[in-house]
Amino acid sequence: MEVIKILIPIAIIMGIAFVALFIWSTKNGQFDDLETPSKRMLLDDEKYKK
């Protein structure tokens, strides 16, 4: 079970990495509008035909 000495640090580092990403994305304003993306998702991806 010595491998746990490697696994735990990895888990913690990954945790910190994701928290850092979260902090960045919040400051970037990605969580400001929670309503529109849910609707935008439903739209088709067709090219607009003039």
Added chain:
Amino acid sequence: MTFYLEGVHCLACLWLIEKLPEMVDNINSSRLDMSKSLVDIELKEGQSQFSFAAQTLNTLGYRPFPISNTSEIKERRKKEDHALLLRIGISAASMMNIMLYSGSIYFGADGKYLKYFGLISFVLCLPVILYCATPFYKSAWASIKNRHINIDVPLALAIIASFAISTFFAFTGSSHHYFDSLATLTFLILSSRYLLRKAQQNGFEKKDLSSFFLQGTIRRRKSDDSIEEIHAEQIEIGDKLVVLPGETVPADGKIIQGETRLNLATLTGESIPVLQKIGSCAFMGSQNVGNQFTFEVEAMHSLTRLGKILNEVEKSSKQRSHYILLTDKISKYFVSAILFLSALSFFVNLYFHGLEEALIRSLSLIIVTCPCALGLATPLVFSRMLSLSAKMGIIVKSECSLETLAKAKNIFFDKTGTLTSGEFEVEEVQLISPSSINFSIEDIIFSLESNSQHPLAHSLVRWSSAKSGKLKRIPWSLYEEVTGRGLRGIYNEKEFEIYTVRGKDDETLVLLTEDMRKIACLKLKDRPRKEASIALCRLRKKGINLFLSSGDKKPIVDHIGAHLGFDHKHRKSELSPEEKAAWIEEHENSIFVGDGANDALAFSKASASIAMQAAVEVSLKTSDAFLCRNDLSLINQLIQNAKQSIKLVKQNLTFSLIYNTIGAYLAFIGLIGPLEAAILMPISSFTVLANTIYGSRQSTMLKKGAL
């Protein structure tokens, strides 16, 4: 650049607006925020700015209004929201990472694993204690300094105590640490506060009630004399705004061009329009019944005369609701009771079960009990109902008013202006003797009245246009308005006069004379509002007794009363204000609906009162609610809103009582540990909030009001 778009309401709008880059060459990107109705457009380099973008948006069918750079307040709010989100995210990350280790401990990790996992959990919990939970400490400390105990005090206490105990246990190698519960508790409570904040924001800022009296487009005259259309949000002091006939004046200012008549009913209660010339004041909320004019803005929104009135009314209505007073009292006792109970639990369990068990159980007790229905949900119910009513066109003075309106058993209606439209309609035409000229009666009346702004003139013009398809205008050689009497015109040396008199039954008669000889007599009657019978019927269905009280003469009151379903017992005529008030006093739980100005006595005697049609200031000083639109069905909606608020408050309190009793008991017994407590408490908080939000949605209230 950012635009505020009018007309965005659905998925198709989103599709259309975000397809702009594909449809139009020079637009690089277009992104819509539906909840704020803001669109962010990026143009290709060197493109000619926003007139192009604005035009494109316009052709799609959305009215665009350019938004100036975000003001400081908006920036600050964004930062606050970000800080809250960061705290939620970090506590969530911490919670779940700690669970990795707690999980192992629950499943029996032992020896050195136990020790190390405990220490790791301790470290992972540090961000929660030092950063995420700080709002709770601040709030609890502030309230203690004020010799007051608010709902954050037990929470902060629970967090600090659990952390201290858990640290102690972690460093001495025991398995009784609760870092996971702590992080979970913090995460869930922060989330419910976030939900609460969103629920309060998603609506209408009550501080600017005067925006009710604004309509959509406002015309501003630019320095080169062209006219641009702007949104109410963009008015600035010094702007020269153009007001067309029929529009409402959007701000306070001085008239710089044009002469017109303004109807100041919302401000003064007078429905006869007042002549305004260059240099006179135009007030926000008044209606332009005359010609187009231009004025220069001197005050806007809450600084206008109307805005100040509404502010005063809000400030002076500091009468707190019965329920809120009750819940405030209960909160204070609740929190002290909880602290007492947990101390009790500690000592009792200490005696029977030892230190560890005692600590665990009292901790669980503090955590599981939650006064959220008291501190959070009840105020939320009332504030949502007040802003929802405002959205529907009903300004309610305070939460107290909602309570009294909900209890109503009897409603007393005033007649003129309330049940009737206040505008006269021609009922009967009597031709007395023929006129000697070649024009019909309709032509004569039309030609005399069409230039007058008096409300009676409007009804006569309507009547004559309806009666005769082709009206001929008589070219008067002399035409004048005789103040206090009527109108006069001379044609072919014959003098025509039209003026009003009161008939013997108090109805209004309009006499048309030629050279002092009566040629026609028209009887005008005040008709009931078209929605009156349906609205009254719906109110009766709710089990409310309706009464008609009026100062007018018996025949008219009987006529209208019979038409609207008031029998002898429920209608009274020729009442003086004192008699009206006395009649109302005989009945308990009564609402009086009337015209603010001359029913002040009746208003004060009724348990609750609703004003329509008259001046805002006078009305709101004496009554509980003001209808922005002259629509009787709003009364139905208002009563429904009031009843619903009380229902929601009762539901929340009942649920909270049951939950707290059961939760505290289970914690005392030891059937719930801190982790379960940390999960249950926010769930109860969520439940109460969700019940409030769902029960006060606009769709729900509209549906209920219609029954």
